[in-house]
Amino acid sequence: MEPDRGSRGSRLLMTFVLKKGLIICPLALILTVMATASLFAGHYPATFSELLSVITSTGKSDSENTQMLSSIIFELRLPRIFAAILVGAALSASGAAYQSMFVNPLVSPGVLGVLSGGGVGAAIGIICGLSPFGIQLSTFGGGMTAVLGALFIALIYRGDRLLLLVLGGVISGAFFTSILSLIKYAADPNDQLPAITYWLMGSLSGVGLNDIKTVLPLFIIGLLVLLSAGKALNVLSLGEESKALGINPQRLRLMMIAAATLLSITSVSIAGIIGWVGLIVPHIGRMLVGPDNRILLPVSAILGGIILLLADNLSRTAFTVEIPLGITTSIFGIPMFVCFLRKSKGM
Amino acid sequence: MPDSLLEIQKLCFKYPHSSENILKGISLKASSGETICLLGANGCGKTTLIRLLLRFMSPQSGNILIKGRNTKDIPERKLAKCFSYVPQLQTTTFSYSVRDMVLMGRIPFSGCFRPYTKADHKAADDAIERMQLTSLTSKSFMELSGGQRQMVLIARAIAQDAPICLMDEPENGLDYGNQVKLFHHISTLSGGGMTFIITTHHPEHALWLSGRVILMKDGLVMSDGNCDECITQEKLKDIYGINILVNAGKDGSRYCRPSIYA
Numbered sequence: 001m002e003p004d005r006g007s008r009g010s011r012l013l014m015t016f017v018l019k020k021g022l023i024i025c026p027l028a029l030i031l032t033v034m035a036t037a038s039l040f041a042g043h044y045p046a047t048f049s050e051l052l053s054v055i056t057s058t059g060k061s062d063s064e065n066t067q068m069l070s071s072i073i074f075e076l077r078l079p080r081i082f083a084a085i086l087v088g089a090a091l092s093a094s095g096a097a098y099q100s101m102f103v104n105p106l107v108s109p110g111v112l113g114v115l116s117g118g119g120v121g122a123a124i125g126i127i128c129g130l131s132p133f134g135i136q137l138s139t140f141g142g143g144m145t146a147v148l149g150a151l152f153i154a155l156i157y158r159g160d161r162l163l164l165l166v167l168g169g170v171i172s173g174a175f176f177t178s179i180l181s182l183i184k185y186a187a188d189p190n191d192q193l194p195a196i197t198y199w200l201m202g203s204l205s206g207v208g209l210n211d212i213k214t215v216l217p218l219f220i221i222g223l224l225v226l227l228s229a230g231k232a233l234n235v236l237s238l239g240e241e242s243k244a245l246g247i248n249p250q251r252l253r254l255m256m257i258a259a260a261t262l263l264s265i266t267s268v269s270i271a272g273i274i275g276w277v278g279l280i281v282p283h284i285g286r287m288l289v290g291p292d293n294r295i296l297l298p299v300s301a302i303l304g305g306i307i308l309l310l311a312d313n314l315s316r317t318a319f320t321v322e323i324p325l326g327i328t329t330s331i332f333g334i335p336m337f338v339c340f341l342r343k344s345k346g347m
Numbered sequence: 348m349p350d351s352l353l354e355i356q357k358l359c360f361k362y363p364h365s366s367e368n369i370l371k372g373i374s375l376k377a378s379s380g381e382t383i384c385l386l387g388a389n390g391c392g393k394t395t396l397i398r399l400l401l402r403f404m405s406p407q408s409g410n411i412l413i414k415g416r417n418t419k420d421i422p423e424r425k426l427a428k429c430f431s432y433v434p435q436l437q438t439t440t441f442s443y444s445v446r447d448m449v450l451m452g453r454i455p456f457s458g459c460f461r462p463y464t465k466a467d468h469k470a471a472d473d474a475i476e477r478m479q480l481t482s483l484t485s486k487s488f489m490e491l492s493g494g495q496r497q498m499v500l501i502a503r504a505i506a507q508d509a510p511i512c513l514m515d516e517p518e519n520g521l522d523y524g525n526q527v528k529l530f531h532h533i534s535t536l537s538g539g540g541m542t543f544i545i546t547t548h549h550p551e552h553a554l555w556l557s558g559r560v561i562l563m564k565d566g567l568v569m570s571d572g573n574c575d576e577c578i579t580q581e582k583l584k585d586i587y588g589i590n591i592l593v594n595a596g597k598d599g600s601r602y603c604r605p606s607i608y609a
Contacts, residue, residue, distance in 0.1 A: 009469030016468075103440045158363060232459035235451055237441050241434055244401050245507070246427030246455035290487070291441035294462075 020295050023288070027302040031085065034309055038081045041313050043320070044072050075209065083207040084312040084325075085305035086219050087267045088277060092304025093226050093297055094260035094267075095278030096285065100233040100293055101256045102162060105286075109264035109278035112165070112257070113172035117146020118268035120176045123183040123196045132206060133214075135199075136269040143265035146172045151257070161250065162239075202272035202326025204312055211270055218266045223301060225259035230294030232256065237293075274326050276333025277308055283340045351376040352542060353400075353511060358409035360395055369395050371566040372409065377544065379510065382537045382558030384574075385546040387586055391563045393546040397515045400544070401432055413511075427455035431504035431512045436497060436520035442489035445499050449475055452506035467506075474505035478532065494525030501532060512536075514545040518552065530555045550578050550591065550603045562586050578603070 054069045094109045121142020125135035153168035187193040235242045285300040315328045360370040370392045385393045411418045413429045453467035478498045504512045518526045553560045560577035562570040570577045583591040590606035
């Protein structure tokens with residue numbers, strides 16, 4: 001009897017690993033196929049075989065057309081595809097993490113005011129005439145200030161920490177939104193105001209390979225921390241009871257906030273405000289694999305990559321003029337959210 | 348004299364915005380395998396005592412010692428290996444499977460950032476089997492009935508393998524049949540050496556368990572002893588302010604009956 005009972009533990013462990021693999025591998029495959037297919041999508045007039053020859057030979061030919069195609073594919077489309085996947089994965093994983101740690105399926109990556117703070121940072125950058133990289137840095141700084149403001153408000157008062165954090169986020173977000181309105185009001189309506197408005201709509205059109213290289217380490221750090229914290233997020237999502245399971249919820253939550261905020265701020269700094277992805281994708285993930293964050297986080301990250309890539313392809317190819325990505329995600333995201341709320345009975 | 352498993356020394360606690368102490372110097376000792384029922388009127392400090400034991404809050408004064416060691420100095424993970432906890436009937440925001448809920452009892456062993464080990468899976472599976480929940484393993488926690496949910500939380504406490512299990516009104520919201528089953532399971536498990544400290548509003552539950560009873564009133568221990576000594580008409584009148592007859596049936600078993608229904 002004993003050997004049978006001993007092997008049961010390893011069998012159960014194997015079943016879990018297999019289940020995780022069976023869900024994640026096909027999704028990863030879909031993402032890879034979609035990313036490759038996205039290299040072929042665009043308005044530039046070129047046949048499939050021309051594009052294929054440029055992609056497979058990495059542009060060794062000297063003809064002008066091939067060089068043009070090569071630069072379009074490798075300098076415009078490829079960074080954009082990477083950016084869409086990274087931003088989608090980051091927003092979705094941080095959304096899933098925020099929802100678990102705040103024990104609330106309706107919170108999104110903007111819960112601590114990071115979007116409004118990032119908006120103010122970007123607007124200041126635009127007004128001061130900073131370079132694109134400078135604007136990214138000021139966006140990062142603005143987002144960080146808003147989150148620190150929310151944490152400060154939550155920490156100076158006694159009471160329900162979770163409620164205070166959400167309230168801190170609301171207060172900080174509202175404050176930065178009003179500052180943003182003030183900056184927009186004062187901005188030059190000929191060039192600065194349209195630039196700020198366009199930035200706020202969210203877009204990946206300006207992302208280059210160098211931007212990806214700069215933000216990649218931040219995305220990797222944030223994603224690695226969250227992907228290894230599935231168990232921690234599960235236990236945090238039990239609320240106060242989690243204290244009896246051997247964790248320090250305050251310390252753990254701060255750590256998770258740091259990782260999730262790193263992801264959301266980095267996303268905002270390269271893509272502007274992309275709404276709904278971080279709220280909806282975790283819900284789709286839960287419908288597919290349930291709420292266990294050990295599986296939900298990687299699944300949300302990959303699904304987020306797939307969905308944002310799809311949305312970005314739509315943004316740049318559906319019409320003759322490119323639509324800002326934030327608008328596409330909102331237009332498709334809102335009806336999807338209504339649909340999921342109904343199907344999942346509020347879960 | 349060997350150290351008791353648990354010793355509470357002159358514990359005092361006051362909520363931040365309150366002028367009066369809710370616990371006014373509680374002292375007691377518990378040893379292995381005891382089942383202790385905490386009885387008392389609303390607001391007498393039963394739940395506060397459980398929350399202090401779990402270190403959800405810190406006392407203003409007094410000590411809690413487990414095997415002679417002050418729990419103030421015990422890190423979170425080690426403390427969770429001393430106390431497991433079964434809260435009142437509850438809902439969760441995210442509906443984890445029964446297996447996932449029970450596995451969470453193993454976090455004190457493998458931590459938050461390392462995967463569950465084979466031993467964790469085996470311990471969770473054993474606990475599920477012991478609570479006869481095997482057929483529900485893959486079901487979602489929120490789809491279960493109240494009684495089944497409490498059994499799952501007890502299974503989690505078994506998987507947590509702590510010597511002391513603290514239960515705060517575990518019968519709250521359960522139908523009569525499920526209450527009987529719940530206390531039967533507690534009885535069986537305490538026979539296996541686990542110590543239970545249970546707050547309850549029903550003196551009958553203390554009679555069912557026929558273990559030790561602590562009557563609390565106004566933040567103090569009013570009476571501490573076996574259930575024959577503590578569940579008496581006078582003492583129940585003192586804590587609840589009504590007449591409750593404690594009768595003995597033909598088989599000698601005792602039961603409570605409020606005198607207005609007698």
